[in-house]
Amino acid sequence: MTVVETSDGEVLEFIALGGGNEVGRSCHIIKYNGKTIMLDAGVHPAHTGLACLPFYDEFDMSTIDILLISHFHLDHAASLPYVMQHTAFKGRVFMTHPTKAIYRWLLSDFVRVSSITPRSSNAAPVLFTDSDLQQSFDKIEPIDYHSTIDVDGVRFTAYHAGHVLGAAMYFIELGGLKLLFTGDYSREEDRHLSAAEVPPESPDVLICESTFGTAVHLPRREKESQLMSIISSVIDRGGRVLLPTFALGRAQELLLVVNDYWKSHKSIQNTPVYFASNLAKKALTVYQTYTSMMNESIRKQFRDAQSNPFHFQYIKSLRSLDSFFDAGPCVMIASPGMLQSGTSRELLERWAPDNRNAVIITGYSVEGTLAKDIVSEPLQIPSMRDSSVLIPRRCMVEEISFAAHVDYKHNSEFIDLVKPKHIILVHGESSPMGRLKSALLSKYNSLKGTEQEIKIYNPRDCEILQIPFKAPKPAKVVGILAENQPKKDDTVSAIAVQRDFRIQIMDPSDLRAATGITYSQVIERQRIRVYGTPSLIEHHLQQMFGSVAHVKQEEYDTVIEGLEVMDGIIVWTHPQESYTLAVIEWAGNVLNDTIADSVLAVLMSVGTSPASLKVTAKSHKQSHGSDSLVERIDRLTAMLSQQFENVEPVFESGKPKPRAMAKIAEATVGIKVSVDEIDAIINFSDWSVESTSKALKSRVQHVLAQILETISPLSQTDNKV
Known part of the structure; x- marks a missing residue:
């Protein structure tokens, strides 16, 4: 259950x-x-x-x-x-x-x-x-x-x-x-x-x-008084008193009580008191050895009176009943306390038929033991050697618990x-x-x-x-980190080490000395082709992650440039003829792995992102002059051609079309779009649309607005493409 x-x-x-x-x-x-x-x-x-x-x-x-x-x-x-x-x-x-x-x-x-x-043929084996x-x-x-x-x-x-x-x-x-x-x-x-x-x-x-x-429980003094009163009355009528007890523990307490009473009552000092236990002498030796673990009263007797309270003046140690002369009144403190076997059981069977005698249960009695059963004062008790033999019980039975x-x-x-x-x-x-x-x-x-x-x-x-x-799991900072405590908002690189239930946070350099464990760092790399320049890659990374730092390293007498993202991911850029080879490098851990995945996703989108067209158009205008204008007009013309059948440039009125391609862009003032022999003119000067057909004019204006939104630098070049 x-x-x-x-x-x-x-x-x-x-x-x-x-x-x-x-x-x-x-x-x-x-x-x-x-x-x-x-x-x-x-x-x-x-x-x-x-x-x-x-x-x-x-x-x-x-x-x-x-x-x-x-x-x-x-x-x-x-x-x-x-x-x-x-x-x-x-x-x-x-x-x-x-x-x-x-x-x-x-x-x-x-x-x-x-x-x-005594054991029967089917008796249980000895445990050890x-x-x-x-x-x-x-x-x-x-x-x-x-x-x-x-x-x-x-x-x-x-x-x-x-x-x-x-x-x-x-x-x-x-x-x-x-x-x-x-x-x-x-x-x-x-x-x-x-x-x-x-x-x-x-x-x-x-x-x-x-x-x-x-x-x-009754107070200790009251229990002691009650015990000695019963013992005295039994002795006065010529009876014997049996105190079954454990050989060690409560027995020593009872010995102290009885010895002290005999010492202060001369009238009963001639009545013998026995402690019947094979362990008696050995037990008292142990008790004498560990007096420092007892109360102040015992320690004081050893310290001040220089006497051993466990040397009992009025109590005799009895190793076996063979040397016991059973005649006249006496007090017997005997083990075991449960009366299941041993000296206490043998004496009980011997004394039980005499009504002058008494058995006093002084400890706790477990269910199923004779000590527990006899408290109910049965008329007969079974013999230890043969349970079918019943012994009459006429002795007095009392229970005064000294159980601690x-x-x-x-x-x-x-x-x-x-x-x-x-x-x-x-x-x-x-x-x-x-x-x-x-x-x-x-x-x-x-x-x-x-x-x-x-x-x-x-x-x-x-x-x-x-x-x-929900038990707390505290962690202790040790080593260099404990000696040089970081200030508020400082970034700390540390290792958490758990041994069983103890967690220690330490600098990686302390790991070997503290635990005997060495560590290594896994550097991960990923290569990818990016269809864009290093500057375009930097732009996209800045848009996603904010500040991006420039880093350099020498490799075979060549300086390689790179970009560091989020203080942990480095993108090394190797420009090629038609693309840039990007090498992403990072120290493997859960956080860096996640950021690296995001960097990789950004780089894969550089070549197809509409934002790349804007940046490219602007940068070409700034760095390549009229050559880039040709490319941009071609791009604008190509995008319009996707929507309309006939698209061609419009030159200044009265001037012939230039032969050199570099001059075409400078002479172009607009683009003509024709649909079913109806024309619409797009003026570069103000990006207005002129047409005799309102429907065509509206459609061209709508398409032009979308194109300009995509390649906005075209509308920011001194009223020209």
Whole structure:
């Protein structure tokens, strides 16, 4: 299905291969102006094997230029080795330094858990191996926050997202279009992370998470108080508390909360607290390394107290349940958070039948996972090893969300701050996302139909969303032109060079140094015979183009003259006996080609144009004296003969006809036209017509007027031809 917002301009194409009206397997494609960017490559926690992947088979992965990973959680990054090693993907991959450090350990654990999970004979294959993970890891390029990376015209900058350590939102610029991808983000500062940043520029498109829809979170302090109150009551009645959580991210936040509470309450300090995760020790090492990327509270403890807040005095790390002595009350923070497998699932099945115990869901639960199902307090839960075996559920179930996702309040405030023109909602179940879209449409309803209107979309997986844009295409002047800026009305010869989306205007002499490209100029020539003199050619060109400049060049010790038209077209003239050979020469380009075509058309009409007769007659009178009069009388006689049968010259009365042709013109005072023995005399003195027939007189006057209009110099020669 394709959703198209019709308008003129370039088209942004957005495709959710995962994370469209769902939480899990986040993967989004952006296509614009020949560039393709992929955002995240996760898996769906409720599925296994190929079924957990985004819909990679619905897209040509070889066309992707850049892949940006927002953070290390499995639903955003766990299919990256599959993409890099088992698809046609050839692009570059970027993530922040902490994300890359944690990604390696997190996915190693993912491979280990996938390999040891009980599997049936028809179970789906493992997505990738440790070898795939290592090879993909070596190709990942780590980046710093606030550093701008340029890849073939695509610029992107990472900003703090607040969700987990290393989480980034990306501000992307390509071809004048600006996009902001939030990934998972939080606008509330917690015990170790700062709130998400607001980029300094407003995007045209905001790709925004919608995990909690229109829900509003409790304040952090209130959630912490509620959590510790439940834990204390369970311990007082001799029960055990299970806090399923991701191994990295929210787990570290909960560890800080619990450790601080134990430190200030001596009455429960004898109750053990465990962190059950194979990644615990490695994870804490990474967290200790990147304290500079945490909030001021953490940095202050390192700087002033010189103590490590991630050295937990009251919490013990538990690598496996084999070394766990399960006796008496305790608190267990265990992964994974979705209760699909692993330590948290094993402990749930062990503790669920006892009504003194409690399981507290502290993170976001994805549809289709046990963590989501158990919130509804089912009477039984299926066994991890055999789903046909049902285990009674008598333990208490509570849900207190410490998930570092924005609620409606923070999400809408952030949208107001960044001021996007278009919002694409992702990473949210269909119902919460739909409610969020409706709430935002209502909020911005007053802007509908104005230039400030905000359009909101919530595409489903594999649905193609097309949004047109008229993005500006700025050009930068560089090199000599930038150093010596032309003045107003100056004519500048320059070359425009486009690399991806960047346009540079430079002097031709700078081209090689700036780009490594050389250039050549194509000189075009056209030869034509013109039946007229060079002066006649100049006259016609002046009539068409205005001022025409005279130019000369030496060729084999001979000076050739020419005419330059419109500062670009040169007509070299080579006079011959009965014609002039004209050579049209110009530098090939769109403008010059058009002018050259016009010059050629003018030259082809010189020999047949009535204007040529006027110019020729006048020039002959001025330069050749009586010889030209003979020619003109012959021409006038010839033109009259075309209309009348008998035409002959009239001489002065009483004088004989001269014998010499040169004297005939001087003696001629008129022309006699005869039709059916009726005469009409044309007097050269005043161009009057005399005749006994009014009809013939009128006809001769009419024909004479047309001839005189054509060869007007005849009437401007001292009352004589």
